[in-house]
């Protein structure tokens with residue numbers, strides 16, 4: 001055989017072997033299904049699912065069940081579009097715009113949920129609850145992060161509602177905690193459950209370039225007090241402080257461009273909150289406004305504003321990522 005052909009044959013041989021020789025593995029968590037395991041590793045879609053089943057045949061039980069703590073081979077990611085059913089039927093297909101956040105992982109925790117609606121406000125005689133609006137902004141933010149190639153974990157998740165464009169988001173109690181744990185009504189247990197979910201996922205995330213936890217809330221203060229979006233970080237976390245500061249500066253710049261006559265007074269500070277003190281990745285905790293204040297209500301009631309908030313937060317994260 002001529003030399004060039006031999007080399008060609010070898011190249012073809014290695015190209016064929018490469019995906020198998022280099023196969024990454026992961027360990028199944030308690031209660032995790034194939035879809036969730038793939039998702040945790042930045043994979044989704046029918047093709048990934050089928051390949052996974054094929055390459056792990058020997059370790060898959062009846063009804064495609066996984067065995068806890070067993071090691072599984074991961075398929076190569078193939079597609080430029082990801083499917084995230086949590087985003088809802090209309091928004092679940094996420095096109096990849098670029099890879100600005102490739103290798104980045106985000107743990108998104110929207111406040112409250114399940115039995116706990118969080119702060120409860122009233123608008124024109126209708127009840128509005130913190131958990132639903134925080135969740136909607138969180139989904140929108142996650143979708144944008146995914147479109148830049150990020151791996152996104154929605155820690156609080158509601159399989160029944162995706163992104164909603166309605167003004168009034170009906171309160172429900174069907175939110176669960178990753179992967180699909182019932183949310184307890186005891187506050188301390190509830191916070192521990194979601195912090196544990198973040199920490200467990202973070203421990204099992206290999207070789208990330210950048211990892212952040214974002215906690216999204218809407219405050220409940222006296223009616224006459226309007227507040228701008230503001231941020232908390234852990235007092236000893238330089239990365240958390242940097243992200244909080246970049247997010248605040250991005251908000252300020254965006255407001256200045258959109259509403260030049262409006263001032264923006266959003267703050268960055270530290271505070272001892274359970275989710276700040278007990279999560280391992282750098283964390284930013286944010287309050288999007290005061291649910292009882294008429295001006296702040298506009299920020300969360302209009303779906304276009306919820307989308308703008310998500311967009312600006314995503315822009316801030318992109319800017320922070322560029323810093324390293």
Ligand SMILES: [Zn+2]
Pocket residue numbers: 111112118119130217218219
């Ligand atoms: Zn809250």
